[in-house]
Amino acid sequence: MSRLLFGILAMTIVTVFTRAIPFIVFSKRDPPKLLIFLEAYLPPVLMTILVLSTFKSFKIDEAYSQIPALAGIIISGALHFWRRNVLLSIAGGTVLFMLLSRLL
Amino acid sequence: MSRKDQLFKGLIKKAFFASIPVMLAYVSIGITFGLVVTASGLPWWFAPLTALTVYAGASQFMGAGMLASGAGIPELAFLTFIMNARHMFYGISVLDKYSEAKKSKAYLVFSLTDETFGLVTSMQVPEGQNPVHFYTVLSALNQLWWFSGCFLGAILGKAMPFNTEGLDFAMVALFTVLLVEQIKQVKRPEPYLSAVAASVLAWLLVKPENFMLVATIVSCILLLVFKSFFKKTYADREKQE
Structure with a gap:
């Protein structure tokens, strides 16, 4: 119980910190060039890693166990390229994943 | 009212x-x-x-x-x-x-x-x-x-x-x-390539629980190391266009 509350407190403080720091640091001066460079590239990098982290426990001799996740990601991505409807893309991939992980 | x-x-x-x-x-x-x-x-x-x-x-x-x-x-x-x-x-x-x-x-x-x-x-x-x-x-x-x-x-x-x-x-x-x-x-390949390379590296080298962190740090290093190189190729390409 208290471990959960401490966890929530830690996450709250860290999240507020990441949102507040630009307002604290750059209220008077301009951000440095290196930061502007990372600003442009960090979001696509992080999203790629977040998607790939699904397979972080992947073992080659159990490759088949990753089929549902791989199929779910491909369908969600394809649906989003096609219709760009957030709900449809998320629901499509998730339903396929749930079906395949029960069937296979 | x-x-x-x-x-x-x-x-x-x-x-x-x-x-x-x-x-x-x-x-x-x-x-x-x-x-x-x-x-x-x-x-x-x-x-x-x-x-x-x-x-x-x-x-x-x-x-x-x-x-x-x-x-x-x-x-x-x-x-x-x-x-x-x-x-x-x-x-x-x-x-x-x-x-x-x-x-x-x-x-x-x-x-x-x-x-x-x-x-x-x-x-x-x-x-x-x-x-x-x-x-x-x-x-x-x-x-x-x-x-x-x-x-x-x-x-x-x-x-x-x-x-x-x-x-x-x-x-x-x-x-x-x-x-x-x-x-x-972001229609440039560098961030995605860096992230994929870093993820493969992290998957090979570290435990799953450290995957996110190591992959993120390696990606940032890759981006920064190749920053000048990327800039050059894009400057060249833009010149050609």
Whole structure:
């Protein structure tokens, strides 16, 4: 119980910190060039890693166990390229994943 | 009704309509989060409480998973930082828009999620409305949608625990959607190649629990190492065009 509350407190403080720091640091001066460079590239990098982290426990001799996740990601991505409807893309991939992980 | 009341009513109405796309996403993903929380064995109040305090979807999913599986608080704090480091770049982009805010500034900064950032930077403020008031009401409505979804999902999951195994894949699907949005915006191969190379390296070299962190750091190093090289190739290509 208290471990959960401490966890929530830690996450709250860290999240507020990441949102507040630009307002604290750059209220008077301009951000440095290196930061502007990372600003442009960090979001696509992080999203790629977040998607790939699904397979972080992947073992080659159990490759088949990753089929549902791989199929779910491909369908969600394809649906989003096609219709760009957030709900449809998320629901499509998730339903396929749930079906395949029960069937296979 | 006084003119001030009318203006306020108009403000709420305009902000409500602007928040509808976020409402759809937040309520459905919030319900999923509430269901995942109860299915993972955490108490139901974890979902609505984190919606009020942490208010960062991806981090809440990650936090629920880590706390349910017994991870330590320092590790949780560090990964929350890595996950939310992107918020620092949002702040930089709205420094100007939020500079006029006084009383509501703290809340505007606290509630700057990916989706709120997207709306604030892409929406036109309705005519006759004070931009800061509009952003504040919009931000509060978005958090209300997120809280409602998380609360509803948690209650639902507690009332009738159904087989939600695999439902947490919604988070992976959400990241896939956000990745597609990035691909549509950032049409350069470097960030994706760096991330894939770094992920393969992290998968080969470190334990799964350190994957995110190592992959992120290696990606940043790769980006910075090849920064000058990338710049050169693009300068050449632009010259040719």
